[in-house]
Each structure stands twice: as C-alpha cells, then as structure tokens.
Amino acid sequence: GGEERSAYTYESKRTLVGKPAPEIAIQTWIGPKGADHAGFEGLAALKGKVVVLDFWQTWCPPCRAVMPGLSKAQERLASHGVQILGLCWKDGRGGYDWAKQAGVPKEEIEGEKYPAHVAKFSADMGLSYVCGIAETRANSE
Secondary structure, three states, X not given: OHXXXXXXXXXXXXXXXXXXXXXXXXXXXXXXXXXXXXXOOOHHHHOOOEEEEEEOOOOOHHHHHHHHHHHHHHHHHHHHOEEEEEEEEOOOOOEEEOOOOEEEOHHHHOHHHHHHHHHHHHHHHOOOOEEEEEOOXXXXX
C-alpha cells in the first residue's frame, strides 16, 4: 500500500544523505522565460551551489501552484549561489497552456514537440529558472 511505498521512498532517499547527488539525465534544457539554454555538463557544473530540484509536469495543478514562488526564490537567491532546476519528462500525457488556461491534447505536444511546449509554458508563466526535459522518468525515480 501507500505506507509501504512511502517507507521505501524514505529509506532509499535517506541512504543518499551525505553522499554526492546522483547524476540527472536531461536531454534538453530550457532557459528562464523559455529562452535557449546550453544546459549544464551534469551536476558537477553546479558544484558549490545549492541546487533545488523541482519535479513537475505542465498538466499538474500543484506543480504549477509552486512555480511563482520558485521564480521569486530564484531571483532573490541567485546571488547567494542558489540554482533552481525544474525537471520534467516526456510522459506522453497532455499538457497545459498557461496563456489560454486550458489543457493541451497529448497529440499536440508529443515527442519532438514537447520542448517547444515547455518553452512556451516557461515564457507564459515567466519562470526565472532553468528547466530540464528528460526522455524518461529516471530522474524522478
């Protein structure tokens, strides 16, 4: 049940405390406000910074709810060495168009169309932090 999964998740994460972070697998990077971004050569490129990972999808209302606060935090804390990274993946589901405040059918954003969807979403929301798009859910696991 849920409690067993929760205990497993807690234990697997607890074993990571004090160890180097596992590498993240990102194929495409989207800069602040949907801009182009060269990305990072893995987490080593961010060594010495405080890195906050936010796992999200455009279709997820709670995910969207925290984004304005994360943007404000990035703006306020960037000069203190903080880097917020929004991480999503090509999950094959429909998405959400922030400008239209409406869902987007999965056919319109699948495969190679997904990065443009995330870039538009980031621009429409005015996100101040970098987002990474993975091909699989490996980062979440």
